Amino acid sequence: MAKATQKMSLHSRLVRSIMALSSITVLIAAISIINMVDKEGDETIASETRAWANILAKNSSRFLESDNDVSQVKLKEELKELITTPIINHIHVYRLNEDGSVEYFTSYNKNHRFPAISNKIDQISQLSTIQYQNNHLELIVKISQGQQTLGYLFIQSSLLEKQSFIRKLTYMTLAFLVLTLMLAFAVSQWLFRTTTQPMVKLIDDISKISQSRNYQTQLTRQPYKELDILTKSINVLLLRTDKHVSNFVEEQEHVESKNQALENRLSARTDALKESNQELLSTLEKLHEFQDQLVETEKMASLGDMVAGIAHEVNTPIGLGVTASSLLADKLSEIKMAFDNQTLKSSQLKKFLTDSDENVAIIFRNLERAAKLISSFKKVAVDQSSAESRTFNVSGLVDEVLLTISAKIESANVNVKVNCPEELYITSKPGPINQILINLILNSIFHAFDGLDNGTITINIMNLSDQLHINYRDDGNGIDESIKAKIFDPFTTTKRGSGGSGLGMHLVYNLVTQALDGHITLEEEEERGVSFDITFPVELAASE
Template sequence: MSGNTNIYSIKNLFITVVMAITAFALAVASAISLYLQINNYKKELVQDVRTYSELISINATNSIIAEDSFKEEENLKALAVNDEIFNVHIYNLDTDGSPMFFSSFNKPGIAPVVPQLSRIEELSEPKLEDDFMEIIWPIRQSGALIGYTYIRYSAQGLVDLITQAIAITLTVTIIALAVCFFLILKLQKTLTKPIDSLINIVQRVSRQRDYSLRADASNLREFSLLAESFNELLSRTHEYMLGQNAAEEEQRKLQASLEEKVNQRTVALKEANQELIQTLEKLHQFQRQLVQNEKMASLGDMVAGVAHEVNTPIGLGVTASTMMLDRLEQLTKEFESKTLKASSLEKFIGEGKENLNIIYRNLNRAAELISSFKQVAVDQSSETSRVFSFGQLMDEILLSLRPKLKKEKHHINVKCDSDLYIESKAGPINQIMINLIMNSVIHGFEFMDSGEIDIDVSLIDDNKLKLIYKDNGKGIPEHLRKRIFDPFVTTKRGQGGSGLGMHLVYNLVTQALNGSISINSQEGSGVEFQIIFPVKRLDAESAVKRG
């Protein structure tokens, strides 16, 4: 049993609630009854006082007109037979209309009262004091006011009636409560007896776990249905327990054979798990190899593009130098045969200058391409830190991509401080930018004639670099955006897309640069990448010395 002191008994709660309701109802009814009775008694008393006042006023009319106060006092003595009338005053009006004392009556044994001339307005309606009631009634003759009658009337009868009514009401209330309490006891026994019986059965079942017990039927329909439902529950529980015991016995029999099977399957599972670990390791190796191949493929594409781009200026230089050799051989023959003319020499000098200028410009252009490609190639194959100008790095990257971008009409806008020198790993940054730009060209600007790429580079707190990359391409669908950095995710499967480009970017940002990358894109609204990674900033002079 719980030690909770707030648990109530149904018997006590039932008796308390019903008695409280009954007592409240009786109290309200008694109060209303008393209130109505007392009001009726007061109304009767007021009516009696008004009647006596009116009669006395009528009888005093002639005496006031005749101004015979002695006769009026004789007339008032007849009131001695009425035990309720204590005092009577008759007031007449002076020549100026003010009231004055005329005659009076005082019951034997009752002290006289002073004239109440100042209370005429106050006592125009009956006023009940402690044990008497007072009233001043006007005396009229043919409608004209000729005086007033003052009466002090006993209220003892009213007090006696009220006391009697209270006593009767209390007696009836107590008797009714006693009868109600007796009936409630009988009713609660009728209601709680089947409950007590059911509680005993429940306690025995709980303690002894004997589900063969059954509750007795009751004369009350609800309790009878409850007993039937409880018996049905016990019956089903008994059947379930029998079945449970049988199942437990069967389980004990099966447990012995299951242990052997579990041991066998455990060994098999360990072997399968070992194979799975080996397979997973091979998969990781294969994935790393694919990522490395992706890097090399990017470098290979760049080599092919730069080789094709360098081939043009070198070809023009070869052509110009061949022409120079032809002209020089012709000039030599003319010199040896002594047919050389001044005009031929002048023409050779002019053409020589023009061809040498062509050779110089094209060789210089090729040297720039090769130098830029060399730096980019070194950066891509190296993950060591070095000091560099970020703006110059972007120029080198864009120059190395020019062979792939020159046929497109896309615009790349770079916003970067020209004095921004940092110490970081140029190789991963190079790879990241190339992959992002080529992703925009291949995927974002597909079926677009002209696209815009904005690259915004800035420092945060002098020790972190924030790079915001935006394009106005077709954007990325939500189902791809959620796993854009996963390996092998591509929209060009079967068309040359490996699905490793953005996975490579994610690895370079998070592992090589120890930074973070986030994406924001809606289908049809372009894409935005935000890359933040730690760097060490240097001023231009220190950067030149260390470079």
């Protein structure tokens, strides 16, 4: 939750503004005055120092010219007598020798509290202009006679008196600032009481109107022009509010009456809708039952197609076996008659043995083929009628499915290519898988290759990440664009009047998504034919 913004009162804003303005004004004035006093004090002391330096240098020249041994003492005494200003702390006098060297001559200290300082001979060039230190300034001037330089005079002046005056001035400024703040606070309080009293009265009147909701009440005139304009605007707003409230009440009553009428109509229509909805639910249940029956019928129809195909396939080898066995029986009767009549020849016996080997071989091959067909049909039929999981070889399952519908495949002149690892054993539900493959192949034969002389079906199977991937593809006529989006919906067919139920792909979709818990998608990028991608989870198993 966002933190509520704190509002500043008008009183606080007024007091702070006046006090801040007063403080800033006083501080700016005080800082300006102090800076000006400080600057003028430095200039005054520097000017006075320069004047004293010139005077003392002029009086010291005659002592530097003298070779008398007491000239140093006399100069020192004269300096004490001449210096009457309290700003000078130290005086050093240096003499310039004929060889150009500079030596200390004499000095002056203000009193015993100002001990002697080191000479400044090495700073003569640097101190030719005034240099400011923390509490004093220093200057060195030449002592000359005419054009001849006799020596140098070092002077140090104190800045303590100026600094003391500035401190006093600062204290006075702070005291004046406090006094100004107190006066500003008193003035702001007086201004607030004077200007806000009418505003407080106006706020109270508006609060009373808000509580009573009597918007016909008018506010009284105000003494200040701005507040009076605000009062007039509020009075206009109150009149308009009263008008809007009256209109709103009338509209509310009208809306309530209309709502009541609508509720009555809605109640009547709701009752009628409930009756219609009940009828629709009953009809929908019947449709679902009919759809389930049709799906079961479609399953049985596919099983019937397999039975017819297997019957046709089994009939051929059994017929050949019967024919071969009849020929063998006839040959055997001839040999027996010749043996009984004692007319049996070795060539006749040899020919009988040769023909018998051929007939027995024909009988064995055809009976073996019939047994294989019946065994495959039995496995497929059992798998289709059972949804139990078991371990099986995927390639073998596909071969059994193709064998059971081989008659349909051959009659349609369709070539089926299967790409599947030979040693791929999985644990899954073989029944739904062979039903899916049978429905897809029969769907291609009946629809994709309708009107074509031949066709090719390609089935690619692989295992990736515990998922069995089956890509089913044919190069037939493809799927019409109008039904691509609803290819897996029930009763979707292009041969509704030619025996097509429209449940084949719906059955495939239900087997993939419900029985195998997988996914099936139709690839739409194919230029010719159709392609389905089927994936569902499996468990890899060791080869049996």
